[in-house]
Amino acid sequence: MYTKYLIIYGFIAAVILSSCGGGGDDSPSEPEVFPPTASTLSLPANDEVCLTGSSINGTQATVTFTWQGATNVNSYNVVIKNLSTEQENTFTTTSETLDVTLTKGEPYSWYVVSTSNTTTETAKSDVWKFYLAGDGIVNYAPFMAEALSPEIGETVSASNNKVTLSWRGTDVDNDIKDYEVFVATTSPPATSIGTTTDAFLEHTVSPGTVYYWQVVTTDQENNSSNSQIFEFKVN
Template sequence: MSWKVKLNILLLSGLFIACGGGSDNPGSDPDPEPDPVPAPRATTLIFPENNSECTTGVVVSDTQSQVLFEWNESENTDSYEVNLRNLNTNNTSRFTSNTNSVNITLNRGTPYEWFVVSRADGTSETANSPSWRFYNEGPGIENYAPFPAVAISPERGAILNGITSVDLSWTGSDVDNDIVDYEVYLDTNTDPTTSLGITAETSLPDVAVSAGNVYYWKVVTRDSQGNSSTSEIFQFRVD
């Protein structure tokens, strides 16, 4: 073989090596998956404060005022959704904010419940803050009705097996701290009318139940000024 042929072979071999391909990392992924988006963290609420009367709103009419809702910034969060429920009507409204505050127009002299959902771009995961309740200040109101009671046990939609009695328990709160008593209603009607009696406690033990029934119950809370509030209707099933 002539030296010219040998030279051409060497040149071609070098060309193949340069163009084809040795790789510094032959096992690397040519199209790696992007890093997962971290889940957002739950925020903590600041204002309106829990179980309080909101007195700092800007009055916009005889029936409405505007209140600045505030919460702490949370990690891995791009936007927030404020969930606000009117406790008189149970209607819920939602408001989105890219910062840790938002102005919302409210009915005056009305109880509300609110919490904030943290959201992040690129993931469907969310995180919820605790829920807080407050009264929006009303014109000329000297004493506020209690907040509607909240069921603790049985939890809403609970299924209870092999029992013949149940302990009912709930929480009550009032801006004026003057709750006097509670009246509990329970039966198998979707709007219960059978009173189990009046108590100053936040529980009612050993309520008789029987298998095969769905039970509905509610709590009426009364204060020293004759104001009252009625809770949502809670339900549980006994199998």
């Protein structure tokens, strides 16, 4: 009789464990999602004159943009900006090449954003700049200077009441003559703090103050370009 009860109890326990999944988790695991990687840009080359565009007329040419394919990508958003007019356009493609009609003799920047259908995460390439060759143009204006330090919107600490402003200047003709720096507590800054052949300049500041600054780059042919207006705050 005792053995009979043990067999019955064992059978009931087995049924209960089976109905509960034996205490394990048989639910399917979520598939691992891999974010897209950033592309490496190829052409047009960075900080150079683009001579490979197919001329349409005296003012326009078709430029072919190419980049190396990234992984875990379904499509690419190619962002092209005219640096003179500030007009920015985005083009979507599934390939690693794109033809776009642009205005000749203008400076442009471009970058590629990798996107995936399985995640909202994206990856952005480096930002490159180029001049689209213009008919009869033999010398191009410098690119707009880019702020290095302080970074835009950064809060900094002064050293002996001074902050060093530094930037990056480029020119496809490699003939930058000098930089003039304007700083003020109002925007746009109208006070010149000096002209230099270096890509940095010290400025005396006051604590708790927001400053705006801008760099005008001039080349040997007296072509010039104004940077965007940068901003920083002093502790």
